[in-house]
Amino acid sequence: MSLPGAEPRHERPPLPAWLIVFFSNMFFGCAGFSIVLPTLWPYLRQMNASTEFLAAVVASYSVGEGLGGWTGGWLYHRYPEHPKALLLGGMAIGLVAAASYVAAPIFGSVAAFVVLVARFASGFDNGIRQTIEQTFIGSKIPARHQTSCSSRLASCGITGIMMGPALGAPLQAVDFKLLGLTVDGNNGPGVVLLFVCVMNMLMSWRFFNQSGTVSQPRLEASESQDRRRRPPNKRGLLVCYMVFFGVNLNMASLETITPVLAQRLYGWGPCLNPAECPFQATQVYVNLLLSCGGLLSLAMAALMAFYLGPYIYRREVLAITLSHAVSVLVNLGNIDWGGSLPPYRFVLDYLLGAFFGGLARGPGVALMTQIIGPHPKAAYMGLLFAIGAVPRIVGPFLFVELLQLPSPSHAADFAYVYEGPVPRTWLLYGGQMAVFLVIFLSVQIFRKDLQPHPMHGDITARDLSEPLIKEDCSPGTCTDFIPNTPSLVREGIASFEDLTRNASSRSMLG
Numbered sequence: 093m094s095l096p097g098a099e100p101r102h103e104r105p106p107l108p109a110w111l112i113v114f115f116s117n118m119f120f121g122c123a124g125f126s127i128v129l130p131t132l133w134p135y136l137r138q139m140n141a142s143t144e145f146l147a148a149v150v151a152s153y154s155v156g157e158g159l160g161g162w163t164g165g166w167l168y169h170r171y172p173e174h175p176k177a178l179l180l181g182g183m184a185i186g187l188v189a190a191a192s193y194v195a196a197p198i199f200g201s202v203a204a205f206v207v208l209v210a211r212f213a214s215g216f217d218n219g220i221r222q223t224i225e226q227t228f229i230g231s232k233i234p235a236r237h238q239t240s241c242s243s244r245l246a247s248c249g250i251t252g253i254m255m256g257p258a259l260g261a262p263l264q265a266v267d268f269k270l271l272g273l274t275v276d277g278n279n280g281p282g283v284v285l286l287f288v289c290v291m292n293m294l295m296s297w298r299f300f301n302q303s304g305t306v307s308q309p310r311l312e313a314s315e316s317q318d319r320r321r322r323p324p325n326k327r328g329l330l331v332c333y334m335v336f337f338g339v340n341l342n343m344a345s346l347e348t349i350t351p352v353l354a355q356r357l358y359g360w361g362p363c364l365n366p367a368e369c370p371f372q373a374t375q376v377y378v379n380l381l382l383s384c385g386g387l388l389s390l391a392m393a394a395l396m397a398f399y400l401g402p403y404i405y406r407r408e409v410l411a412i413t414l415s416h417a418v419s420v421l422v423n424l425g426n427i428d429w430g431g432s433l434p435p436y437r438f439v440l441d442y443l444l445g446a447f448f449g450g451l452a453r454g455p456g457v458a459l460m461t462q463i464i465g466p467h468p469k470a471a472y473m474g475l476l477f478a479i480g481a482v483p484r485i486v487g488p489f490l491f492v493e494l495l496q497l498p499s500p501s502h503a504a505d506f507a508y509v510y511e512g513p514v515p516r517t518w519l520l521y522g523g524q525m526a527v528f529l530v531i532f533l534s535v536q537i538f539r540k541d542l543q544p545h546p547m548h549g550d551i552t553a554r555d556l557s558e559p560l561i562k563e564d565c566s567p568g569t570c571t572d573f574i575p576n577t578p579s580l581v582r583e584g585i586a587s588f589e590d591l592t593r594n595a596s597s598r599s600m601l602g
Contacts, residue, residue, distance in 0.1 A: 110300045111241070114225045115248045117296070120248040120288040121218050124186075126212075126256030127152065127281040128193070135278040139197070141204040149208050151485050153215035158481030160219025165474015168224055179224050180293060186217030188287040194282035212357055214285070219477055227473040230461035240401025243454035247393035250386065252448075255437050315431060324464045328541040329472065331534050332460040333479050335452055336410055338531045340480040342449040344487035345524060346385060349495065350442060354378045356515055357436050359506025369508040381439065383447035392450040401454070407534060408455035408462075409542050415452035416532040418444055423525035428517045431501040463544020494520040527571055 126166040133146055141149075148192040152399035160182065167178055193210040196203045200602070226242070233241050268275055275283060363369030404411050426433065457476075464472055500513030513549075535542070 110228070113299045114229070114245060117221055117225065117292050118248040119246050119252040120292055121221060122252030123256040124190075124214065124285045124288055125218070126253045126282060129256070131278050131281055132207075135196075136204055136207060138278060139204040139207070145208075145479070147488065149204075152208050152212040153218075154481045154484040156212040156215025156217075157219040157222075158215075158478040158485065160436065161223045161477030161481065162219075162474045163216075164220035164223035165293075165470045165472070165477075166221075168227055168470030168474070169468055172470065173414065175224050175228055176296070179296055179300065180220060182217045182220030182224070183289060183293045183296065185213050185220075187293065189213035189217065189285065190282055190286040194275070194279050194286060196279070198273060198334070200538075212237065219481070221472045223470070223477050226457060226477075227470045230457075230464070230469045230473065237401070240397050240454070242457045243393050243396030243401060243450075246450060246453055247390060247397050250390045250393055250591050253386070322465075322546060323404075323539045324467055324545060325543070327538050328463045328543070331459065331538050331542060332456055332463065333468050333476060334531045334534055335416070335456040336460075336476055336480045336526055337483060339418060339449065339453045339456065341483035341524065341527060342445060344484045345491065345492035346442065346446055346449070347382075347489040348488040349520065352492070352495070353376050353438070353509050353515075353517065354381065355506075356504070357433060357438070359504070359509045361509055363508045365508070365509070370545075372508075375509070381442060385442060388443055388447040389450050392447050393454075396451070396454050401546070404455055408459040409539060411455040412452045412459070413532065413535055415448050415450075416528050416535065418448040418451075419528040420525055420532055423521040423528060426517055426521040427525070428501075431516070433517055459542060462544035463542065466547045493518060494523055497502050551563075552565065556568060 097234070097422055108255075129150075132149065136146055136149065164178065164182065168175060171178065189210045189212075192206055192213070196206040199206045225245070229241055229245075332478065351361060354377065358374075360374050360381075362375055362378075369375075422445040425441045460472065460476065463467065495515045498516035498519050500515055502514055503512065504514045521579045
């Protein structure tokens, strides 16, 4: 009963608690990836490891992530009724990996190899988690919300990557012994990673409940059976794999080769010997560039998550096309025509690539989910993340080789930063441009194959005001929703205080 003149109060659709768990897992998983990077080389140098071994350790994380994605998809396909157990199993591997990373020095001469295996296992855990979570979202979330949901996951991941080094910075002041093991600034990030693994496991165990289904369109029995038997379009799936490969190639290029080029082309970056180097503004240009790129990537993810998602529904191909068109132009602009690449063009292309690169990720995953339709998605998603790991594994090694193959144009001497040949970029960025152009053309040529499966869950539904997922349990028996949380599309993620208050109230009420 409402008071006269008062506006009617509308109940807001619930946000499932397991989705909050996924956001937390993505944030802390990516923060755990980046928190160890600033201290990884000093940690390995303490173990007398070479720079080549450092590259192998960095790549081992992506190798583990790819294998974890494939394994997680295979297991989830075999045991679709146990996503929670599989998720906790992957996290247990990550827990052991974090503990091994911290305790590596006690293994003596093989300590560096313990770090290598630990980083591989951490990536394996992340691959399993991403595959299971994205598969679960593809099965539970209606199609028109999936771009927003995937983009929110991406924004949590980007934020975690950006904040990881900041979270690890205070650990440089740590120096104590724990059970005879020295914990300092080098292995201190592993202690944080260990704590994060425990927290994620507890949250997943408590809040990851599996009720809730997406409605299917009602068809006549014979028609429904014929449509359901129709397999996913193979060409469409192949194009989606290519799109995801391109998204990760763009990310790998921006993260790995940009600092090297900025140092060798313009003398930007940290001093080779800080003790002999007076401060110059150019020494922090690379840090500023990477930070601005991270902020732009986060801005695009936030736009997709909170505003553009519902508008891109059924227009996923357009978003993918725009993203890869920009990637083609950016790499074309980074070719050193005539032997030179002006700094303004390099910076502008980097910022454009960072901003538009994420435009294809959420729509690409959402489009693939629609193409798969009612069929089990785990195996497809596992292969997707395995393919996505390839450019991050091979990319850093290949980028360096493509930068060295053309004869350098001239030599440079940037005081305190770099002295040596100035590389040509036409082969590096020309090769990437060719890859993105092939993906761009494939999307256009096979556009008809990028259509939703005839039995895709809510292809005929248009109302954005209905709940995020539909409950399949009776009132009073559902426990996987946090009450009074906002719609995924229409409002932002509820504040941490509200979520904590609601979760606590629910626990107190039994």
